[in-house]
Amino acid sequence: MDGLEHIIAGCLKNNPAAQRKLFDHYAPILLGICFRYSSCKDDAEEILQQSFIKIFSKLETFEHQGSFEGWMKRITVNTALNFVNRSQRTLFSEELNEVEIAFDDEPDQALIREMESERLFRCISQLPDGYRLVINLFAIEGLSHKEIGEKLGITESTSRSQFARAKSALKKLLENEFQQDNIYHGGKTIRYSA
Numbered sequence: 001m002d003g004l005e006h007i008i009a010g011c012l013k014n015n016p017a018a019q020r021k022l023f024d025h026y027a028p029i030l031l032g033i034c035f036r037y038s039s040c041k042d043d044a045e046e047i048l049q050q051s052f053i054k055i056f057s058k059l060e061t062f063e064h065q066g067s068f069e070g071w072m073k074r075i076t077v078n079t080a081l082n083f084v085n086r087s088q089r090t091l092f093s094e095e096l097n098e099v100e101i102a103f104d105d106e107p108d109q110a111l112i113r114e115m116e117s118e119r120l121f122r123c124i125s126q127l128p129d130g131y132r133l134v135i136n137l138f139a140i141e142g143l144s145h146k147e148i149g150e151k152l153g154i155t156e157s158t159s160r161s162q163f164a165r166a167k168s169a170l171k172k173l174l175e176n177e178f179q180q181d182n183i184y185h186g187g188k189t190i191r192y193s194a
Contacts (some may be wrong), residue, residue, distance in 0.1 A: 004068065011059055023052060026069065031077045036082035036121065036136045039129060040075040047083050051076040077141060081151055084133060131166035138163050 010018025027066055034044035054075050062071055099173055133152065137143045137161070144153070145159040152159070 002129060008062070008068070011056060016135055019056060022055075026053075026072060029069065032121070033073060033076045035125060036140070037077070037084060037124070037133065039132075046078070047080045050083065051079040054079060077137075081133075084129065085152070107163060109117065119177055120174070123170055123177060126173055127169055130162050131169060134162040135166040135170065136160055139166070 007018045007021050010148060011022055012058065016161050028050060031044060034047040035041075035049070038044040040049055042131070051072075055072055058075070062068060124135060127135065137148045145156045145163070148159040149153075149156045154162075
């Protein structure tokens with residue numbers, strides 16, 4: 001983005017034109033993050049609006065060390081988590097301290113690499129809220145299960161179990177998507193385009 005420093009300076013002076021330029025440039029990027037954490041368009045747009053309010057109000061705290069976009073993404077993720085926490089919904093199916101579940105901490109990279117990101121995010125958006133939150137925080141944001149537990153007010157083992165269940169549910173959704181795109185005929189896979 002040309003003149004980012006100039007635009008930031010304008011935003012610090014509450015210049016509406018500078019704020020509009022910043023919003024227009026980064027809103028699509030940040031809205032994608034909002035959709036990962038929300039189950040509907042209205043919630044995603046509300047999270048985006050709250051994120052930009054925080055971005056503009058905290059702009060003077062940006063220290064110009066590191067990526068400005070990364071700084072805004074962190075604000076957006078935290079805003080999304082706060083939004084979800086305020087919704088007062090039961091997000092997690094159960095505490096599973098005593099239940100043994102076989103899982104690994106690494107996302108199924110082979111499966112993820114095979115899918116286009118649009119399809120992957122469409123499938124993630126279909127997951128139950130608790131699953132979607134944990135898979136986003138662990139596999140996409142890179143938080144540990146301990147950090148996820150602290151952010152969401154759940155135990156580390158609940159985060160782990162939610163991730164394992166989310167991976168399993170996501171794999172089924174992706175397999176269904178793949179099967180819908182293909183016709184199996186005579187042992188051959190024929191690409192179907194609707």
